[in-house]
Amino acid sequence: MLAIENLKVEIDGKKILKGISLEVKAGEIHAIMGPNGSGKSTLAAVLAGREFAMVTEGTVTYMGKNLLDMPPEERSKEGIFLGFQYPIEIPGVSMVNFMKTAVNEHRKHKGLEPLSASDFLKMMRDKKELVEIDSKLANRSVNEGFSGGEKKKNEIFQMAMLEPELAILDETDSGLDIDALRIVANGVNRIKRPDTSAIVITHYQRLLDFIVPDVVHVLYDGRIVKTAGKELAHELEKKGYDWIKKEVDKNNLS
Amino acid sequence: MSALNERTERYYTLYKDNIKRISESSSPYINSFREAAIGRFNELGIPTKKNETYKYTSLDTFFNHDFKSCFIPVAQDFVKAEEFRCDVTDLDAHGIVLLNGFYPTIHDKLRELPGGIWIGSLNEAAKKFSKKIEMHYGKYAEDDKDGLVHLNTAMASDGVFIYVPEDVVLKKPIQIVNLVQSDEDIFNQHRNLIIVEKNADVTLIVCDHTLSPQKFLTNGVTEIYVGENSHFDIIRVQNEHNNAGKITHTFIHQERNSVASSNNITLHGGLVRNSTHHYLGGEGAESYSYGLYLADKFQHVDNYVNVNHAFPNCTSNQLFKGVLDDMATGAFNGRIFVRKDAQGTLAYQKNSSILLTDDAKMDTKPQLEIYADDVRCSHGATVGQLDENALFYLQSRGINKREARLMLMFGFAHDVIQNIKVEALRERMDNLVMQRLKGELSRCASCMVKCG
Numbered sequence: 108m109l110a111i112e113n114l115k116v117e118i119d120g121k122k123i124l125k126g127i128s129l130e131v132k133a134g135e136i137h138a139i140m141g142p143n144g145s146g147k148s149t150l151a152a153v154l155a156g157r158e159f160a161m162v163t164e165g166t167v168t169y170m171g172k173n174l175l176d177m178p179p180e181e182r183s184k185e186g187i188f189l190g191f192q193y194p195i196e197i198p199g200v201s202m203v204n205f206m207k208t209a210v211n212e213h214r215k216h217k218g219l220e221p222l223s224a225s226d227f228l229k230m231m232r233d234k235k236e237l238v239e240i241d242s243k244l245a246n247r248s249v250n251e252g253f254s255g256g257e258k259k260k261n262e263i264f265q266m267a268m269l270e271p272e273l274a275i276l277d278e279t280d281s282g283l284d285i286d287a288l289r290i291v292a293n294g295v296n297r298i299k300r301p302d303t304s305a306i307v308i309t310h311y312q313r314l315l316d317f318i319v320p321d322v323v324h325v326l327y328d329g330r331i332v333k334t335a336g337k338e339l340a341h342e343l344e345k346k347g348y349d350w351i352k353k354e355v356d357k358n359n360l361s
Numbered sequence: 362m363s364a365l366n367e368r369t370e371r372y373y374t375l376y377k378d379n380i381k382r383i384s385e386s387s388s389p390y391i392n393s394f395r396e397a398a399i400g401r402f403n404e405l406g407i408p409t410k411k412n413e414t415y416k417y418t419s420l421d422t423f424f425n426h427d428f429k430s431c432f433i434p435v436a437q438d439f440v441k442a443e444e445f446r447c448d449v450t451d452l453d454a455h456g457i458v459l460l461n462g463f464y465p466t467i468h469d470k471l472r473e474l475p476g477g478i479w480i481g482s483l484n485e486a487a488k489k490f491s492k493k494i495e496m497h498y499g500k501y502a503e504d505d506k507d508g509l510v511h512l513n514t515a516m517a518s519d520g521v522f523i524y525v526p527e528d529v530v531l532k533k534p535i536q537i538v539n540l541v542q543s544d545e546d547i548f549n550q551h552r553n554l555i556i557v558e559k560n561a562d563v564t565l566i567v568c569d570h571t572l573s574p575q576k577f578l579t580n581g582v583t584e585i586y587v588g589e590n591s592h593f594d595i596i597r598v599q600n601e602h603n604n605a606g607k608i609t610h611t612f613i614h615q616e617r618n619s620v621a622s623s624n625n626i627t628l629h630g631g632l633v634r635n636s637t638h639h640y641l642g643g644e645g646a647e648s649y650s651y652g653l654y655l656a657d658k659f660q661h662v663d664n665y666v667n668v669n670h671a672f673p674n675c676t677s678n679q680l681f682k683g684v685l686d687d688m689a690t691g692a693f694n695g696r697i698f699v700r701k702d703a704q705g706t707l708a709y710q711k712n713s714s715i716l717l718t719d720d721a722k723m724d725t726k727p728q729l730e731i732y733a734d735d736v737r738c739s740h741g742a743t744v745g746q747l748d749e750n751a752l753f754y755l756q757s758r759g760i761n762k763r764e765a766r767l768m769l770m771f772g773f774a775h776d777v778i779q780n781i782k783v784e785a786l787r788e789r790m791d792n793l794v795m796q797r798l799k800g801e802l803s804r805c806a807s808c809m810v811k812c813g
């Protein structure tokens with residue numbers, strides 16, 4: 108589904124990603140962990156089409172197409188969804204209008220008619236229930252005045268509306284209380300179909316108790332320095348990153 | 362009298378040439394202001410950038426133009442206007458159609474709306490309501506330093522009069538559609554007087570549309586009295602072509618515990634300059650001053666707001682926002698004046714602009730003069746671009762860039778529109794703003810006036 112090959116990315120001339128290779132097959136869940144500032148969000152942003160980061164080398168192929176050639180909206184319509192680490196507040200733009208526009212753009216892309224107002228509202232209701240979102244939030248401006256946790260739940264709600272093939276969730280679990288974490292994780296699991304994939308960026312093993320990954324990667328200083336099964340997350344939880352950093356630095360020296 | 366400069370002289374000549382005709386149709390009381398006013402105009406002249414409140418606005422392209430005449434409507438003009446066969450078809454509002462700011466003087470010179478509200482020509486009203494007019498006319502338009510206010514007092518031949526008696530609550534708004542139309546370039550000055558007595562509640566919407574391509578210059582003055590405990594909202598929708606200059610001076614005088622708002626929505630126009638004066642003339646009064654300006658090409662929109670806290674425990678709030686495209690320029694100057702004994706004052710001001718190009722420009726200046734100590738006051742101004750992060754957020758959900766930009770601009774503008782209390786009006790304004798942002802606005806499509 109997604110193949111990243113030796114991806115190198117700079118921001119303002121500073122090397123942030125230093126050669127990432129990663130393959131996500133249909134149906135797989137990959138977790139990406141790693142210390143602050145290692146480049147996880149940059150990777151997610153590049154996959155979603157954010158322009159501030161410059162790709163200097165490497166390729167990204169998604170469903171057989173060159174992903175890096177597509178504008179962000181095209182990627183979304185082709186099934187990529189980014190759950191933002193810091194969702195943006197957009198005063199004056201209502202959630203309803205935002206989602207209606209987005210859903211209908213997706214439908215147009217698939218050659219479908221726009222949804223009628225009543226069908227759309229029904230869809231909103233169903234998805235809100237699915238991800239257990241307070242119904243009042245959907246009547247407000249996009250993320251405006253939402254609490255940290257509400258913003259994260261709103262990301263999952265949008266994901267439920269757009270039914271992506273590949274969901275990239277950037278620390279969707281940060282700032283959630285235990286109940287909210289369960290709601291978000293359940294939401295992700297309910298939306299996931301057997302052939303859809305996810306990349307879950309997180310600092311905490313506890314999310315991975317709910318969303319069980321097939322593979323866990325550690326990103327450190329712009330590189331994937333370790334890849335293993337889900338037990339790696341437990342190990343990181345116990346031991347932190349120091350041992351990995353030491354391993355990497357030792358290899359670099361030798 | 363010392364020698365007048367060429368431009369002042371030209372308007373003085375226009376005055377001398379027309380004053381006889383103007384005075385003939387007006388009441389002696391209104392005429393009694395004219396001589397002093399033209400004298401003061403001759404001292405002040407047409408404002409230039411040296412005038413503090415016109416610092417960012419040049420009136421030259423319009424005032425240097427030699428308008429051969431000033432517009433003084435005669436019955437025949439209205440017959441011509443009627444050839445447009447404009448039907449007032451809207452059921453949501455009490456509608457009135459004006460020509461170049463003047464109330465038609467052929468039929469219904471003064472008409473009664475439900476609740477004993479009267480609306481009509483100021484000259485006509487001066488007969489029936491002479492006492493009211495003597496109580497209010499010329500009492501609030503007291504921007505002594507602005508030559509244009511004096512020029513209007515000296516020369517305006519007529520305008521709209523609205524009288525709302527005590528305790529009247531009008532559910533439907535009054536909508537005035539002002540058609541700007543002529544076969545030649547014209548300079549026109551009208552004078553409006555709105556009297557809202559105590560415990561009343563009225564919403565007024567005034568829409569300006571140019572219908573012919575001639576060069577227009579309008580210099581209008583509106584005096585508004587809002588009695589104790591009353592609510593009054595005025596919403597102005599300005600939609601004129603690039604060759605039209607529109608200068609408005611609105612003076613709102615509020616009595617105690619009254620609530621008044623003004624909303625200047627500038628959708629289109631060559632040169633627009635709105636000055637809005639709020640006088641909080643009794644304890645507990647609240648005033649709201651809103652404005653939205655959407656400009657492109659070489660358009661210029663200037664809003665000057667002057668809030669005068671003359672009594673304790675009053676609240677005022679200014680919110681002005683705008684989007685400037687191409688080479689368009691804008692100016693905002695918000696003055697908050699708090700008198701020494703106006704304790705317990707709350708005064709807020711905010712101005713935000715989005716510049717879509719490097720050539721667009723916005724000048725914004727707060728002006729605070731606070732002489733009381735128990736005052737809560739805040740002001741803020743931002744000038745910036747569309748938020749790149751927000752743009753990306755929308756795009757990342759499948760919305761193309763053009764649409765995403767529109768949504769952001771619309772959301773930005775909606776902040777002003779949402780303050781319109783009448784829902785139907787609010788929705789209509791939202792639609793107009795959207796059309797304008799898409800570049801699809803010619804005449805306000807949903808306007809009650811269907812011309813053809």
Ligand SMILES: Nc1ncnc2c1ncn2[C@@H]1O[C@H](COP(=O)(O)OP(=O)(O)OP(=O)(O)O)[C@@H](O)[C@H]1O
Binds near residue numbers: 123141142148149150
């Ligand atoms: N817009 C930007 N301009 C300059 N540097 C940036 C920008 N965005 C990110 N960076 C830098 O890139 C590096 C990687 O940041 P990134 O946000 O990808 O880290 P992360 O792994 O997601 O960290 P965290 O766990 O804290 O979320 C950091 O050093 C960061 O300061």
Ligand SMILES: [Mg+2]
Binds near residue numbers: 147148149192277278
């Ligand atoms: Mg991050």
